[in-house]
Amino acid sequence: MSALPSSRHLLIPFAGRGSPACRQALAGLRLPKLEALLSRLTLVHEDMQDDSTLSPPHERALAEALGIAAADGCIPWAALEARQSGLASPGDAASWAMATLCHWQVGIDDVVLGDPAAIQIDAAESAALLAAAHPFFEEDGIALHASATPGRWLASGKIFDSLPSASIDRAVGFPISQWSPLSDAARPLRRLQNEMQMLLYTERVNDARTARGVPPINSFWLSGTGRLPDAFTPTNPAPIVADALRTPALRDDGAGWASAWQAIDAGPVAELLDDYTRGAEVTLTLCGDRGARRFGVQSRGMVQWARSLFNRPGAAVALEAL
Numbered sequence: 001m002s003a004l005p006s007s008r009h010l011l012i013p014f015a016g017r018g019s020p021a022c023r024q025a026l027a028g029l030r031l032p033k034l035e036a037l038l039s040r041l042t043l044v045h046e047d048m049q050d051d052s053t054l055s056p057p058h059e060r061a062l063a064e065a066l067g068i069a070a071a072d073g074c075i076p077w078a079a080l081e082a083r084q085s086g087l088a089s090p091g092d093a094a095s096w097a098m099a100t101l102c103h104w105q106v107g108i109d110d111v112v113l114g115d116p117a118a119i120q121i122d123a124a125e126s127a128a129l130l131a132a133a134h135p136f137f138e139e140d141g142i143a144l145h146a147s148a149t150p151g152r153w154l155a156s157g158k159i160f161d162s163l164p165s166a167s168i169d170r171a172v173g174f175p176i177s178q179w180s181p182l183s184d185a186a187r188p189l190r191r192l193q194n195e196m197q198m199l200l201y202t203e204r205v206n207d208a209r210t211a212r213g214v215p216p217i218n219s220f221w222l223s224g225t226g227r228l229p230d231a232f233t234p235t236n237p238a239p240i241v242a243d244a245l246r247t248p249a250l251r252d253d254g255a256g257w258a259s260a261w262q263a264i265d266a267g268p269v270a271e272l273l274d275d276y277t278r279g280a281e282v283t284l285t286l287c288g289d290r291g292a293r294r295f296g297v298q299s300r301g302m303v304q305w306a307r308s309l310f311n312r313p314g315a316a317v318a319l320e321a322l
Helices: 020-027 032-038 057-066 077-084 123-139 184-201 204-211 246-250 254-277 302-311 315-320
Strands: 007-012 042-048 096-102 104-106 111-113 143-146 152-156 219-226 281-287 291-296
Touching: 007 057, 007 254, 020 254, 020 315, 032 254, 032 315, 042 057, 057 281, 057 291, 077 096, 077 152, 077 219, 123 143, 123 152, 123 184, 123 204, 184 219, 246 254, 254 281
Parallel strands: 007 281
Antiparallel strands: 042 291, 096 152, 096 219, 104 111, 143 152, 281 291
C-alpha cells in the first residue's frame, strides 16, 4: 500500500464552460465521484469575476496556490519557467514572456487566434523558426530562448515589465484585437508581430507543413509576462492540475468535454476521494470561465457541520456557477 499523502490539492481548469455545446453537455453529465467528494467538502474560497479578465480563473487559482501575487494579466509564468529551467537565477531582474507560435485565421472582418494545439509542431520546426526569428527580436532588445515545449519560446526584455497580457486560453477562438495589448508600450510588439508574419510566410517550414496538411504558423502570441520576486519559493507540494478539459473546452466540443470530464472523475477525482476517505487533508479547486471555487476539509462542531450540509452544492450546481 502506498504511503498516505499528508495533503493533496487537485485543480481542474475548464471544469465549467459557458460555450453552447459544453453547457448543453453539462445538463446530461454524470460525475458520481465528484458528487461524492463535494458532499464531503466545504466551500472555503471563491474567486468570481467576469470573463473579461486577462488571467483566467485557473491561472489565478494556480498562482495563488503557488504563492504568486500578481495583477491581472501579469502572472509571471514565463519568468517561473525560466527560473525552473535554469535560464534565470533568483537574482535575475529581467522580465519575461512566453511567445507561443500559432495560426492566425484571417477572415473578411477580423483575424481569429487558432488553437495552438492544432498546429502539431515538433522540436525541429520550433528550433528552425526560433533561429529565423531571433534577429528580429534582438533588434527590439528581446532575447529569445527555447522552451522545453515545442512551439513555445521564452523571451526576456524590459518591454515585458509591468506589461499586462492575455492568457492564450482567453484568446483562442476570438478576434486577436479583443485580447491584444493596446497600450503605447505594446506598439513595438505589434510591429514585431507584423514582421514575423511576413517572415514566417516565406519559411520553408511552412511549405512542408502545408504539404502535409497542417495549418501554417504565421504569428505568435505573448502571454505570461512579468517579473518573479527574487525571494519567491513555490509552495510545496504544488497542486495537481488535471488539464484534459482544455482542448475540448476551447473548441466547444461538448461530447469531447463530457468524455474528458468522465475520465477525470474516474481518475484524479476518484483518487482524491480515496485520499480523503483514508484521512488525508484534501483540496479541490474547480475553475470555469468566470471564477474558481476551492473546496476543502474544515474542522467543525456538530451544529456548524449540520448547517454546512445545506450549503454544499451538487456537482451540476457547482459547475454551472463557474
